[in-house]
Amino acid sequence: MPEGHTVHRIARQLTLDLAGRPVAVSSPQGRFAAGARRLDGQVVLRADAVGKQLFVTFASGDVLRVHLGLYGAWDLYGRVSPLTDGRAAVGSLGAPRLRRAVRLGEREQSLPGAADEGVPEDFPPTPVGAVRVRLATAETVADLRGPSACEVLDPVQAQVAVDRLGPDPAAADDLDAARAVVVRRVTARGVPVGQLLMDQAVVAGIGNIYRAELLFRARLDPWTPGRRVPAEVVGALWDDWAVLLADGIRTGVTLTREDLDATGREQALADPTARHSVYGRPGQPCRVCGTPVLVEPMAARKLYRCATCQR
DNA sequence: TTCGCATGAGAAA
């Protein structure tokens, strides 16, 4: 589930409910026991997302770096504050996974100012399944399961990890400079642009859905070598990525269609099959021209495109 | 009940 927008939402949620508080860190599963001991009891300063990676900074300077991979997820229990758009109250962030925590979150959300009443009787909950890391305050428990990366870094190591990533429009200080970096990195290579957009060292946070949809919105053939894509077209891709990412962070949904009015958008938010133009629609008619959507492998991932609209 | 796939990416070959 996690493309960049998901990780940004997780960072905001963890900052809201963990930052400024001492956190009990454990590894119920055991595979993160040493790291948990190092972090246990420290105050969390903040959580940040860069691309698909999450960085949780503790008061000592230690940084917990997490990558969810294909099926990692955070389950939150107890107090789960609404994100600024009011539709957060998410009990599970990452791969699809819900149930108890979500309901608790929603109940919390419906009781403004009643934080001290909202802690359920079975709190903290018994860890379910293989919980790699549990971050627990008196009011909130965040369980991490199935991550592809989970490690403690010192500040220097954390900076190295960030520097390995390309720009992220939701994390960049200087958007124009970031845009120029992406333009340079894409137009310097002979690799297909569809592959470069997925390269986290070129631009961070784009996954298979956003890749397919950004290229469709740009009417650009994914197989075009990066160096043959005009700089202004790459710049426009970056600008559109910034728009889609901000929208995804706000709504928690990858709604990437361009052909919807307000009513259509509302319906698509509730219907996962109505959110995309080409992604996940092999053989179905292009929403613009009716040509069946193509699916083919690109660097071992599925690439979706409309051969008529994208050339 | 079992199987295969998925919004990822590093390691191995």
Added chain:
DNA sequence: TTCTCCTGCGAAT
């Protein structure tokens, strides 16, 4: 390029 990590879910059995 292929394998592997390790999880949930829907389709197939």
